[in-house]
Amino acid sequence: MRKLMMAAAIALPMFGGAAIAQETVKIGYIDPLSGGGASIGEVGLKTFQFIADELNAKGGIQGKKVEIVPLDNKTNPQESLIQAQKAIDAGVRYLTQGNGSSVAGALSDFVTKYNERNPGKEVLYFNYAAVDPVLTNAKCSFWHFRWDANSDIKMEALTNYMKTVPAVKNVYLINQDYSFGESVRSQAKAMLAAKRPDIKIVGDELHPLLKITDFAPYVAKIKASGADTVVTGNWGQDFSLLLKAAADAGLKVNWYTYYAGGTGGPTAIKQANLNHQVFAIGEGFPNLGNPSADAFERALRAKYDFSLFYPRAVNEMRMFAAAADKAKSIEPVKVAAALEGMEFDVYDGGKGTMRKDDHQFFQPMYIASFGERTDKEPFDEEKTGWGWKTAAKIEVDQTMLPTTCKMERPN
Amino acid sequence: MLELIVISTLNGVLFGMLLFLMASGLTVIFSMLGVLNFAHASFYMLGAFFGFQISRWFGFWPALLIAPLLAGAIGAGVERFGLRRVHRNGHVAELLFTFGLAFVIEEIVQIIWGKSPVDFRIPPVLDFSAFTIFSTNYPAYKMFMLLVSIAIFAALLIVLKKTRIGLIVQAALTHPHMVGHLGHNVGRIFMLVFGVGTALAAVAGVIAGPALVTQANMAGLLGPILFVVVVVGGLGSLPGAFVASLLIGLVQTFAVSMNGSLSGAFGPLSPDYASTWLADIWSVTIAQIAPIMPYVLLVLILIFRPMGLLGTRET
Numbered sequence: 001m002r003k004l005m006m007a008a009a010i011a012l013p014m015f016g017g018a019a020i021a022q023e024t025v026k027i028g029y030i031d032p033l034s035g036g037g038a039s040i041g042e043v044g045l046k047t048f049q050f051i052a053d054e055l056n057a058k059g060g061i062q063g064k065k066v067e068i069v070p071l072d073n074k075t076n077p078q079e080s081l082i083q084a085q086k087a088i089d090a091g092v093r094y095l096t097q098g099n100g101s102s103v104a105g106a107l108s109d110f111v112t113k114y115n116e117r118n119p120g121k122e123v124l125y126f127n128y129a130a131v132d133p134v135l136t137n138a139k140c141s142f143w144h145f146r147w148d149a150n151s152d153i154k155m156e157a158l159t160n161y162m163k164t165v166p167a168v169k170n171v172y173l174i175n176q177d178y179s180f181g182e183s184v185r186s187q188a189k190a191m192l193a194a195k196r197p198d199i200k201i202v203g204d205e206l207h208p209l210l211k212i213t214d215f216a217p218y219v220a221k222i223k224a225s226g227a228d229t230v231v232t233g234n235w236g237q238d239f240s241l242l243l244k245a246a247a248d249a250g251l252k253v254n255w256y257t258y259y260a261g262g263t264g265g266p267t268a269i270k271q272a273n274l275n276h277q278v279f280a281i282g283e284g285f286p287n288l289g290n291p292s293a294d295a296f297e298r299a300l301r302a303k304y305d306f307s308l309f310y311p312r313a314v315n316e317m318r319m320f321a322a323a324a325d326k327a328k329s330i331e332p333v334k335v336a337a338a339l340e341g342m343e344f345d346v347y348d349g350g351k352g353t354m355r356k357d358d359h360q361f362f363q364p365m366y367i368a369s370f371g372e373r374t375d376k377e378p379f380d381e382e383k384t385g386w387g388w389k390t391a392a393k394i395e396v397d398q399t400m401l402p403t404t405c406k407m408e409r410p411n
Numbered sequence: 412m413l414e415l416i417v418i419s420t421l422n423g424v425l426f427g428m429l430l431f432l433m434a435s436g437l438t439v440i441f442s443m444l445g446v447l448n449f450a451h452a453s454f455y456m457l458g459a460f461f462g463f464q465i466s467r468w469f470g471f472w473p474a475l476l477i478a479p480l481l482a483g484a485i486g487a488g489v490e491r492f493g494l495r496r497v498h499r500n501g502h503v504a505e506l507l508f509t510f511g512l513a514f515v516i517e518e519i520v521q522i523i524w525g526k527s528p529v530d531f532r533i534p535p536v537l538d539f540s541a542f543t544i545f546s547t548n549y550p551a552y553k554m555f556m557l558l559v560s561i562a563i564f565a566a567l568l569i570v571l572k573k574t575r576i577g578l579i580v581q582a583a584l585t586h587p588h589m590v591g592h593l594g595h596n597v598g599r600i601f602m603l604v605f606g607v608g609t610a611l612a613a614v615a616g617v618i619a620g621p622a623l624v625t626q627a628n629m630a631g632l633l634g635p636i637l638f639v640v641v642v643v644g645g646l647g648s649l650p651g652a653f654v655a656s657l658l659i660g661l662v663q664t665f666a667v668s669m670n671g672s673l674s675g676a677f678g679p680l681s682p683d684y685a686s687t688w689l690a691d692i693w694s695v696t697i698a699q700i701a702p703i704m705p706y707v708l709l710v711l712i713l714i715f716r717p718m719g720l721l722g723t724r725e726t
Binding site: 038039042177205206207208211212213214216217218220221223224237240241244248249250263264267271 | 412414415418419422423425426521525526527528530532540543546547548549550552553622623624626629632633663664667668698699701702
């Protein structure tokens with residue numbers, strides 16, 4: 001069944017594409033559509049299709065229809081390269097991917113090499129969620145553009161907020177044991193030490209990725225440490241199970257997180273009854289009060305049973321359209337040149353910039369807490385009745401970090 | 412410190428008892444059919460999802476009864492119409508059959524309930540904290556889980572040791588042909604044991620579902636550790652499975668709470684080695700390797716006591 005669906009997913013756009021090749025801009029969406037990451041990948045796919053519909057309603061990109069080509073990579077780097085090659089063979093010139101920095105690293109390498117060998121047939125890679133800083137630093141590529149703030153930028157913004165909260169005294173770090181968790185942990189330590197030397201790090205834990213079923217032992221340890229604040233980059237079940245165990249043990253701390261808004265997160269926070277005690281950092285949340293974002297959110301929710309988790313995906317697609325207009329072409333090289341240094345009005349209001357030096361997008365960031373709503377917060381999450389409330393806005397200049405990227409541009 | 416020890420003990424015993432609920436069925440099936448049932452944890456997952464669905468319709472308590480019966484019936488069906496046919500082709504075929512079955516069950520669960528976690532809640536009657544110890548609340552539901560596990564352990568032990576059915580099952584474990592010659596339907600005994608074993612896994616699923624997470628990959632998370640319990644405890648030994656479950660629960664919980672590392676014990680490594688693999692090993696904490704502790708135990712047991720802690724037979 002899965003094979004059949006995969007074959008159909010690849011074959012159908014091919015047939016369709018052949019007939020109207022000149023009329024469409026095809027974007028290969030490479031993310032997990034089966035296996036453990038499928039629940040996240042499916043939400044992403046529907047989000048992209050929704051944005052494509054929005055663009056098409058306004059005449060598409062440079063008058064051409066936008067089409068999202070779904071490609072299942074099972075969160076596996078090797079599988080991703082096979083899918084990327086398939087997509088390219090089917091005439092796709094733009095790839096987008098977000099889940100997993102290991103996949104992102106492989107794709108970025110692949111696209112760079114492919115473009116070296118195939119001048120005139122270049123492919124661009126739009127990264128909407130893989131946050132490993134290395135992709136826009138040591139391993140940056142001209143063909144890679146990232147719309148999500150990388151994990152260092154997020155920690156910079158998060159700690160800029162935390163340093164203004166006097167209640168933060170004893171911080172416990174708990175993260176997943178892989179490159180991303182490692183970078184969250186080391187950046188949190190370094191930045192907190194620099195910005196608030198009085199804060200004590202009372203615990204620093206790494207646990208296996210997506211393997212723990214019962215976080216009770218970890219919570220007992222957090223409790224014993226006397227922490228008042230926990231910082232975690234955990235996502236997926238590693239986040240929801242951690243919160244569940246914390247609620248069971250009656251652990252009362254404030255949580256500073258990256259991905260509390262992910263699927264299952266809001267439900268876990270509500271079940272744990274942590275009213276406005278869980279904070280998340282992101283480039284946008286529902287309830288920020290921007291009229292155009294509110295309209296988008298309402299339309300999305302009317303169609304699907306989830307809310308917008310990827311304002312960055314909206315930024316990516318809209319900015320792609322704007323860059324194509326600026327270049328008056330959908331030729332990847334010209335679009336890439338137009339994107340460099342481009343300023344853009346982001347989804348939640350305000351200006352963002354695609355930095356030329358490293359192709360990292362900088363934008364206003366927000367810190368929001370999840371809990372009971374007032375009249376100012378019309379949207380709830382996952383039918384919990386609770387919603388996001390803005391705690392702070394971090395301006396663009398407060399998120400700027402230097403890069404070590406030495407960009408190699410094509411001649 | 413005392414606080415951490417007490418809480419860790421409680422948590423460890425609780426996790427251990429949950430493991431035991433699943434391992435008890437597996438170890439009996441293992442010793443009877445001589446095959447590792449790779450799909451055993453899938454029945455735990457089925458129990459959780461059936462429990463979720465039935466508790467939506469009729470409430471938690473009927474679910475606690477009906478879901479295991481349903482899963483047990485499916486388990487018995489699998490033995491009668493699947494395993495028994497495959498059995499003719501030897502153990503490898505059986506192994507592959509249960510291996511495939513685990514994937515089939517996972518796919519079916521994904522098709523019906525989707526890939527995201529479902530909202531399976533603790534029944535309101537049990538949603539309060541039973542007692543507070545060192546300012547940590549201990550939820551009543553966890554005490555309930557503990558009591559159910561102990562009750563099932565006691566019931567199983569009595570049935571196996573004191574009743575006629577238990578006598579026949581025990582005999583069939585070691586001398587299936589003799590039991591058959593005495594006029595007992597060995598095939599039916601196998602089916603019954605398989606059904607009960609999977610039903611027990613389903614009980615674990617129903618009670619663990621609300622406390623942990625109910626989603627399509629929950630079988631994969633607990634599956635491997637079950638085999639550790641069975642091997643460490645000794646094949647077919649119920650008390651062995653009990654001891655091994657508790658042991659693994661406690662080892663894992665206590666390891667998490669320990670921060671010690673080689674660098675903590677012997678001081679930091681000389682800077683010459685800072686960028687080598689040695690530095691990684693030197694600074695890794697016991698807490699970080701806690702999840703692999705049970706597998707270390709497995710390897711040690713296989714080397715030094717292959718029959719398991721309380722097992723009698725080497726396999």
